[in-house]
Amino acid sequence: MVTRVALGTVFMVATLMIVSFTAIDEPARMAQFESGYHGRSVEAGAALYANNCATCHGPDGKGIAGRAPALNAADLYNGTRFREMGWGGTTHDYVYGAIAGGRPRASAAYAEYPQRMPTWSRDFGGPLRPDQVNNIVDFVMNWEETALLEVVAEKPSDFVAVGLDLKDPVLPAGDVARGEKLTQTYGCVACHMNPDMNAAPGPGWPAKYYSSGVSIAERAATRFTAADYTGKATSAEEYLRESIVQTNVYVVAPYAANIMPVIYGEQMAAQDLADVIAYLQTIK
Amino acid sequence: MALFKLHVPILDDIKTKGWRSALVTTVDQTVERITAGINVGEIRSILRGEAPKRPNPRVKPHADGFWMHMRPTFFHEQVMSLYPTFRLGWLTTYMLVFETITGLFLMLWYTPSPDIAYTNMLSLLSNVPFGLFMRDLHRLGAELMVMLVLLHMLRTFVTGSYKKPRQFTWFTGGVLLLLTMFLSFSGYLLPWDQLALWAVTIGASMAEATPVVGREVNLLVRGGADIGANGLLRFYLLHVFALPLIAFIFVGVHYYKVIIHGHSLPPGAEKVGEDTARKVPMERRLYFLPDVMTRELFWTVGWLALMVFMVTWGGWHAPLEPHADSQITPLHTTAPWYFLWLQGLLKLGDKVFFGVILPGILSGLLFVMPYLEVGPSRRYADRRIGLSIAALTIVIMSVLTFMGTPYYGVSSSPDQEVLTTLAPQTHPGLLRGTAYDELPVGEWVASGWNNAPSQGLQAVLELYNREIERYSDQLLNAKGKMSITEIQAGLKQVTMQVEWEDNGAHASEPVTVYLHRDSDYEH
Numbered sequence: 001m002v003t004r005v006a007l008g009t010v011f012m013v014a015t016l017m018i019v020s021f022t023a024i025d026e027p028a029r030m031a032q033f034e035s036g037y038h039g040r041s042v043e044a045g046a047a048l049y050a051n052n053c054a055t056c057h058g059p060d061g062k063g064i065a066g067r068a069p070a071l072n073a074a075d076l077y078n079g080t081r082f083r084e085m086g087w088g089g090t091t092h093d094y095v096y097g098a099i100a101g102g103r104p105r106a107s108a109a110y111a112e113y114p115q116r117m118p119t120w121s122r123d124f125g126g127p128l129r130p131d132q133v134n135n136i137v138d139f140v141m142n143w144e145e146t147a148l149l150e151v152v153a154e155k156p157s158d159f160v161a162v163g164l165d166l167k168d169p170v171l172p173a174g175d176v177a178r179g180e181k182l183t184q185t186y187g188c189v190a191c192h193m194n195p196d197m198n199a200a201p202g203p204g205w206p207a208k209y210y211s212s213g214v215s216i217a218e219r220a221a222t223r224f225t226a227a228d229y230t231g232k233a234t235s236a237e238e239y240l241r242e243s244i245v246q247t248n249v250y251v252v253a254p255y256a257a258n259i260m261p262v263i264y265g266e267q268m269a270a271q272d273l274a275d276v277i278a279y280l281q282t283i284k
Numbered sequence: 285m286a287l288f289k290l291h292v293p294i295l296d297d298i299k300t301k302g303w304r305s306a307l308v309t310t311v312d313q314t315v316e317r318i319t320a321g322i323n324v325g326e327i328r329s330i331l332r333g334e335a336p337k338r339p340n341p342r343v344k345p346h347a348d349g350f351w352m353h354m355r356p357t358f359f360h361e362q363v364m365s366l367y368p369t370f371r372l373g374w375l376t377t378y379m380l381v382f383e384t385i386t387g388l389f390l391m392l393w394y395t396p397s398p399d400i401a402y403t404n405m406l407s408l409l410s411n412v413p414f415g416l417f418m419r420d421l422h423r424l425g426a427e428l429m430v431m432l433v434l435l436h437m438l439r440t441f442v443t444g445s446y447k448k449p450r451q452f453t454w455f456t457g458g459v460l461l462l463l464t465m466f467l468s469f470s471g472y473l474l475p476w477d478q479l480a481l482w483a484v485t486i487g488a489s490m491a492e493a494t495p496v497v498g499r500e501v502n503l504l505v506r507g508g509a510d511i512g513a514n515g516l517l518r519f520y521l522l523h524v525f526a527l528p529l530i531a532f533i534f535v536g537v538h539y540y541k542v543i544i545h546g547h548s549l550p551p552g553a554e555k556v557g558e559d560t561a562r563k564v565p566m567e568r569r570l571y572f573l574p575d576v577m578t579r580e581l582f583w584t585v586g587w588l589a590l591m592v593f594m595v596t597w598g599g600w601h602a603p604l605e606p607h608a609d610s611q612i613t614p615l616h617t618t619a620p621w622y623f624l625w626l627q628g629l630l631k632l633g634d635k636v637f638f639g640v641i642l643p644g645i646l647s648g649l650l651f652v653m654p655y656l657e658v659g660p661s662r663r664y665a666d667r668r669i670g671l672s673i674a675a676l677t678i679v680i681m682s683v684l685t686f687m688g689t690p691y692y693g694v695s696s697s698p699d700q701e702v703l704t705t706l707a708p709q710t711h712p713g714l715l716r717g718t719a720y721d722e723l724p725v726g727e728w729v730a731s732g733w734n735n736a737p738s739q740g741l742q743a744v745l746e747l748y749n750r751e752i753e754r755y756s757d758q759l760l761n762a763k764g765k766m767s768i769t770e771i772q773a774g775l776k777q778v779t780m781q782v783e784w785e786d787n788g789a790h791a792s793e794p795v796t797v798y799l800h801r802d803s804d805y806e807h
């Protein structure tokens with residue numbers, strides 16, 4: 001009996017020890033399960049996307065002209081697109097809502113799509129279960145990182161950053177259309193194309209998004225001559241160039257310094273900067 | 285004032301006997317109350333391993349205590365070694381209690397609705413400390429309980445313990461066998477994953493063939509033509525309420541019968557035709573306190589340690605497949621292992637005969653066996669025929685179980701078989717288990733496995749090649765193609781296709797598997 005009791009006690013202590021070790025590892029284990037499950041959700045979403053979405057949005061999410069817009073594109077993740085729809089939540093929820101409920105009409109920016117986005121969730125009469133909609137959202141959101149970084153990824157090997165100077169190098173001629181695209185990929189639009197003027201962290205570009213009703217093109221043309229101007233620009237182009245590469249030199253009230261990052265001089269090539277400036281000067 | 289005078293006996297004791305003695309008396313009385321009759325002195329005597337005094341003061345709890353009155357005061361020492369019971373009945377009882385406790389924990393996090401059940405499982409595993417641990421223990425316990433019941437039945441057959449007067453004990457045991465299997469089976473559905481849905485669909489469709497009532501019973505249990513919200517709720521209520529309740533009642537009946545007749549002695553220990561289980565001579569008695577109790581606790585703790593070890597360092601985990609989907613029938617779904625023999629029987633032919641009538645007759649025979657097999661001797665030498673039939677039954681059941689698996693008599697095409705082995709629809713399989721970085725982007729062929737740039741890919745292609753060669757008589761000049769592309773950051777697409785010749789060129793339906801860097805199928 002003594003052996004039995006002793007051995008039983010050993011078993012009990014061993015069990016308690018294993019349980020304690022398990023307890024120590026629980027937070028890490030739960031986190032691992034969470035990320036593992038997210039991975040599986042993306043996988044399931046990929047299959048669902050291939051079967052249900054790829055025919056209109058393209059297998060690579062780049063969209064199909066006349067059918068459906070790109071999902072693998074910066075403007076979906078930097079907030080431009082959902083702001084245009086008047087959505088106040090996160091990108092994730094916007095994507096979920098669009099997939100689950102479909103779209104009663106195409107947004108103004110995508111008026112060229114005659115087919116409306118169908119409803120997918122069973123909750124609204126669609127064919128998919130809510131968890132499947134979640135899988136697709138996880139898959140779509142998995143594009144976010146690369147879509148936003150696309151510009152960086154496209155940089156050629158002989159890339160030369162434009163730097164911080166206002167005159168050197170001399171900028172080549174700008175391409176307005178490319179400039180407009182770049183403002184999306186660099187994420188400028190998230191702050192500067194926000195219809196909600198009071199909520200936007202930066203001044204809106206179009207006249208209708210700015211408090212005094214003046215567009216960025218007009219503001220740039222005159223501001224460098226203003227009495228309280230503290231920068232070094234001597235032309236509208238230089239003023240815009242300065243505002244982009246040396247963001248804190250001159251900040252217009254009521255906006256605060258250090259909101260707009262001082263990174264674009266390093267990220268943009270001379271051509272990029274020229275294109276963006278050319279585009280800004282066309283905004284009404 | 286006398287009206288408010290409090291009577292605190294210990295104060296009186298302290299006054300008359302002094303601190304020490306008063307305290308000792310109080311502790312002693314308290315212990316005696318808790319143990320329903322054993323005082324501190326007796327506990328010390330037990331711990332010192334002393335023989336009990338006469339009359340034995342250690343039988344008092346059996347008379348006074350509720351729990352102890354269910355247990356005999358002593359057993360014959362010959363039924364208390366490992367043989368003849370192997371503790372199987374005790375461990376089964378323990379599993380029933382164990383499943384109740386772990387099950388209660390799981391119930392806290394579970395809602396029986398197809399909309400949310402699977403999500404509940406995910407949050408149990410990702411947000412509840414010890415959620416995985418409890419789920420694994422509950423699932424492992426369920427599987428072990430079925431095994432223990434079967435082994436326990438086998439042992440009572442082998443030792444001839446079902447013979448007169450214990451026929452009814454066996455009969456109630458039969459009821460418990462069915463209850464255990466259905467408890468386990470009803471729990472199978474609850475996670476609401478593909479495994480659950482299809483295993484239960486297969487199980488339920490076997491019952492569908494029952495003449496006359498099959499369809500009705502099925503509708504009643506499933507709550508509709510398919511298993512949906514109603515079916516899940518019904519299975520849930522069976523699993524957490526009805527079946528456990530009946531099981532507890534029947535364990536009571538069963539154990540009552542065991543006690544009434546006494547544990548049967550080893551067959552060789554008594555004369556043929558005699559049953560001396562209830563006449564235990566003084567010198568052969570083993571008292572419950574402390575000998576039997578410590579033995580039982582020892583087995584309980586040992587068994588618990590084994591299970592805890594298995595679900596932690598042993599790496600045993602309850603499976604969780606993708607969300608249940610009635611539109612997607614996975615290739616090669618099987619019933620739970622203890623019903624595979626039925627699935628095997630069904631492959632032999634007619635659904636009604638092999639699926640219902642034959643198993644019905646067999647289980648009926650199992651129940652009434654003790655009333656038909658009435659040979660007086662329990663000795664092995666006198667029961668050669670019976671023991672041979674038992675051995676034969678085990679062999680037949682094993683063969684039928686094998687026949688129930690996809691390895692026997694499956695009708696799908698060899699190219700699909702090959703691809704399903706690599707990327708099974710019922711469990712993760714080798715491809716999904718391979719690390720993300722071990723699957724380099726590119727076009728690969730199975731036969732070139734030797735030159736694969738990574739070990740992981742090499743293992744996958746080697747299996748691919750081996751499977752193709754297995755079917756080389758049907759897949760002539762076959763080529764197993766595998767293309768791996770990275771379609772998103774951290775997401776690869778693996779597409780496989782088998783090409784072969786047979787009066788012209790053929791190609792299988794391509795099978796595509798997506799693999800995310802984090803998906804971690806190993807855990």
Ligand code: HEM
Pocket residue numbers: 369370371372373374376377380433436437440445446450453454455456457458460461464535538539542546547548549
């Ligand atoms: C939930 C399922 C079951 C439980 C909890 C259970 C429990 C027990 C216990 C505690 C004992 C006494 C100890 C021992 O013999 O190991 C026992 C004895 C017995 N059981 Fe079971 N049992 C179950 C299922 C079965 C089944 C399926 C059968 C056979 C069809 C069966 C037939 C017997 C018989 C004949 C005895 C008497 C053994 C003897 O006197 O030596 N039991 N059972």
